[in-house]
Amino acid sequence: MNSTKETIKKAAINLFYKKSYFATAMSNIALDSSIRKASIYHHYASKEDILYDILMTTMKELTIYIETCLEGVENIENRMRAAVRAHVKFHCDRQKEVLISDSELRGLTANNYKSFVAQRDAYEKIFQDMIIQGMDQGYFAAGDAKVISYAILTMCTAVAHWFNPKGRLSGNQISNIYEELVVTRLLRESLPLHSFENSVLEEE
Amino acid sequence: MNSTKETIKKAAINLFYKKSYFATAMSNIALDSSIRKASIYHHYASKEDILYDILMTTMKELTIYIETCLEGVENIENRMRAAVRAHVKFHCDRQKEVLISDSELRGLTANNYKSFVAQRDAYEKIFQDMIIQGMDQGYFAAGDAKVISYAILTMCTAVAHWFNPKGRLSGNQISNIYEELVVTRLLRESLPLHSFENSVLEEE
DNA sequence: AAAAATCTACCGTACGGTAGGTAGGCATTT
């Protein structure tokens, strides 16, 4: 891709992230790209076009990334582990873009909105299918598959809201923690059926 | 509170929710309130002032609600259950306001931002303290308390992103599911220590 | 010399907010 176009896109990502889409002016993007405002229109048809490019590209890259990470992984539990790791890692590495994807959809007009949501739904279906399959086959604890899918996906997505690249934990460390949380806690039966009940944990 | 002020606030909530804060014009709010634009300034000093009112009031009401729900509940597990229930219920009942609270903070100038974040941090500390206490006393499974707090809070907060008042599940039903997910899955030891290991669940 | 990339200069519009006025209710003064 054209390098100027990339510069514009990166400036837009930073501004949309910091100030939001509607609070960002084309002149802001131009200034941060060291270019005149009118020149942006040589690369993008409109302001919305920049937003759409950011959203769609990010969602497609996320899908490709997760598919790559799932390649060759057989066991359903391991597939789920790989998917959670990949999702969380991506949301740490691409924090700004995914936050924009999460909160600036209202900047899209009907057609663009539709195609983005279709792309996102396809992505989320990867998780939902795995969870349903794992439950059906008895590898994951039974439960409301839809709600549990939402719970897992939103929890993993929200990492982008609090992750700090300069913080105590790296993206990889957080991925590890979430992999465990999701697979060995959220999805696995708490106790081997019928034994122990709640005995150990409910004293007092 | 003055009824006109409430009308303005409600119109603003709907518009900020549907179109975002920056994409909403004072004239939009005026139109939806059946009032002239200038009259809004009799009740609110500025557009930001409306946003601040919405954000701050919602966060204070959430805090009061959760404190009420925790009153008299003794056992740490039951306290956690009550807290999760309350949080999720509030996020279903007050969907629009909490979504605004989640995504429109960039509309606040420094001072307003600071006081809102202080209020929000105080609220989140209620959860964090419970989780740390539960872990220290051995009622909850050990783990990175900070990360687990974030995981739980963001997961429960995100219910507002997908909850549909006309959908299959009511706010109460979702609260029930989340209460179980958080307390008996996320926070409870998967297996009684030292026995069983992962034997039962890792066949294949 | 053609094409691509960028520029200056500008357009119409809509924004947040203000100036200043009016209508009516309700005390206080005469």
Added chain:
DNA sequence: AAATGCCTACCTACCGTACGGTAGATTTTT
């Protein structure tokens, strides 16, 4: 009880600014 002054709540009309986008000339690259 009539007149006065003040207050709340709202209005019309407007201001300065900044927005997204365009026209068309100019420069740079191929």
